[in-house]
Amino acid sequence: MxxxxxxxxxxxxxxxxxxxxxxxxxxxxxxxxxxxxxxxxxxxxxxxxxxxxxxxxxxxxxxxxxxxxxxxxxxxxxxxxxxxxxxxxxxxxxxxxxxxxxxxxxxxxxxxxxxxxxxxxxxxxxxxxxxxxxxxxxxxxxxxxxxxxxxxxxxxxxxxxxxxxxxxxISVDVKSSTEVLEIKKKETGAGLEDADVVVVAGRGVKKKEDLSLIEDLAKALGGVVGVTRPLSADLHWAPTWVGMSGIAVKPKLYVGVGVSGQIQHIAGIRNSKVIMAVNTDPNAPIFEHADYGIVGDLYQVVPKLIEMLKS
Ligand SMILES: Cc1cc2nc3c(=O)[nH]c(=O)nc-3n(C[C@H](O)[C@H](O)[C@H](O)COP(=O)(O)OP(=O)(O)OC[C@H]3O[C@@H](n4cnc5c(N)ncnc54)[C@H](O)[C@@H]3O)c2cc1C
Missing domain, CATH: 3.40.50.620 (HUPs)
Known part of the structure; x- marks a missing residue:
């Protein structure tokens, strides 16, 4: 054969x-x-x-x-x-x-x-x-x-x-019907693929301005920020997203903030070493995959986490 x-x-x-x-x-x-x-x-x-x-x-x-x-x-x-x-x-x-x-x-x-x-x-x-x-x-x-x-x-x-x-x-006689006019490098989103710490914002984050809170947490942890697909594809708050149809990440620490943990998102974070989640809903699917979970309002939890990390 x-x-x-x-x-x-x-x-x-x-x-x-x-x-x-x-x-x-x-x-x-x-x-x-x-x-x-x-x-x-x-x-x-x-x-x-x-x-x-x-x-x-x-x-x-x-x-x-x-x-x-x-x-x-x-x-x-x-x-x-x-x-x-x-x-x-x-x-x-x-x-x-x-x-x-x-x-x-x-x-x-x-x-x-x-x-x-x-x-x-x-x-x-x-x-x-x-x-x-x-x-x-x-x-x-x-x-x-x-x-x-x-x-x-x-x-x-x-x-x-x-x-x-x-x-x-092998010879080929291919008549080209297309012409490449320009090649643009795809935006990959702040080195998400190789980051050791990735903090992802989900729809629990209410306004684009509030992403600064997630950025502050990522900074305190020495990591980078990613978002879920709705925040990128629907709301255009970021060029790309984390997950099955976006970027797969494999950090030492993943923190999902206001992320429900739908299967398409989980598929892109499953190789993270430690998964942590902050969500108001104790039944959010992400908790089934999380090593550490905080049930709470991100607007209260995240500032406290940043304060603790800084001290
Ligand atoms: C073919 C296909 C491919 C897809 N690929 C991807 C992909 O690659 N990546 C991806 O991310 N999605 C993908 N999706 C979309 C996916 O199915 C989900 O819709 C998406 O991941 C949900 O995003 P989210 O968790 O931000 O939002 P939601 O599901 O709306 O979850 C928001 C969460 O925030 C919590 N919350 C609300 N307020 C607060 C608060 N104040 N504090 C704390 N928590 C709060 C809620 O309890 C909820 O759990 C895909 C879908 C399809 C059909």
């Missing part, structure tokens, strides 16, 4: 190679859209490399890249295509799935081949559950139409160099 692996992220590419060897692939092929050097690097990990020179495609554009990936897949006959589950990888896999008429599944943390075909474990309900999913009906029913699985980073150890795979260049 041939398994093809594709990721634009080098570490994740190596993790995919390990995932493919766990599936007992008889041949592992890399799909590379990049430079000749990228193809040569990939050859050290897989039996074969099918490579499209990205300089022929120009700036990254999903339509052109998916065309290139499709050509690579058709030049081989993999039964399974493992794609690195980055934003780009997930998007390409979805488009490829439509092009090939074959199923694709994201958020995969483990895989196995059974009589039934490709079975995967994937996160469900924002990460609070794990679902076992069969990808497509029978495996091996069609050739050159692989089942596609987007594997999450960090679930397989990166493979070591062990091969000297053959490199084959």
């Amino acid at each position: 041939e398994i093809m692996v594709y990721s634009e992220n080098e570490k994740l590419f190596k993790e995919l190679v390990t995932a493919a060897s766990h599936l007992n692939a008889s041949r592992i092929t890399s799909a590379v859209i990049g430079s000749k050097e990228d193809a040569e690097k990939a050859a050290k990990y897989t039996d074969k490399v099918l490579f499209v020179d990205s300089s022929e495609l120009g700036e990254y554009k999903p339509k052109e890249y998916v065309e290139a990936l499709c050509n690579i897949v058709k030049a081989s006959d993999p039964q399974v295509l493992l794609v690195g589950g980055t934003h780009k990888g997930n998007a390409l896999a979805a488009m490829l799935s439509v092009k090939l008429g074959e199923p694709s599944v994201t958020e995969v943390s483990d895989l196995k081949i059974t009589e039934e075909g490709l079975m995967v474990l994937r996160s469900a309900f924002g990460g609070v559950a794990v679902a076992e999913v069969r990808v497509g009906k029978k495996l091996f029913t069609k050739v050159a139409s692989p089942k596609i699985a987007c594997v999450k980073p960090g679930f397989f150890a990166p493979a070591e160099e062990s091969k000297n795979g053959e490199i084959e260049k």
Whole structure:
């Protein structure tokens, strides 16, 4: 059985190679859209490399890249295509799935081949559950139409160099229909991803001016401020939010102030070491996830906390 692996992220590419060897692939092929050097690097990990020179495609554009990936897949006959589950990888896999008429599944943390075909474990309900999913009906029913699985980073150890795979260049004749006019860096919100302390304001905070109270608490704790989605997406008090559809945080200390703790928010804070919450409602869901909880009005509790921290 041939398994093809594709990721634009080098570490994740190596993790995919390990995932493919766990599936007992008889041949592992890399799909590379990049430079000749990228193809040569990939050859050290897989039996074969099918490579499209990205300089022929120009700036990254999903339509052109998916065309290139499709050509690579058709030049081989993999039964399974493992794609690195980055934003780009997930998007390409979805488009490829439509092009090939074959199923694709994201958020995969483990895989196995059974009589039934490709079975995967994937996160469900924002990460609070794990679902076992069969990808497509029978495996091996069609050739050159692989089942596609987007594997999450960090679930397989990166493979070591062990091969000297053959490199084959694949040509693409892609007529670009889009032009990139400008690339803007996404606002990520004050280093939330890497902060040791994150204090998040929720809708319990009544006015934008009151965010200064949350900022003072964050300052006293040496941390940064984040908000829940309604404060960003609806009220536009901040450029981005914390949670499943926003930024996932993993601080040593997370403090949720006036945050109810809905599942989509919890999905983005579950890797925090210590979770603390301030909420007037003793039944707020966030208390189910909190290590420390204060039931009280934030307008009374937060100034007291700041005073205590300062003294
Ligand atoms: C597809 C999808 C994706 C989503 N992704 C995200 C996401 O990534 N991140 C996210 O945050 N949300 C996300 N949401 C929204 C999410 O479902 C919730 O609506 C949101 O998290 C609620 O925000 P909140 O806790 O600030 O507000 P609320 O749920 O309104 O909670 C406010 C809390 O403040 C408390 N409170 C009120 N007054 C005070 C006071 N004076 N002192 C103390 N406590 C007080 C209340 O008891 C209540 O618990 C998503 C929703 C969908 C449908």
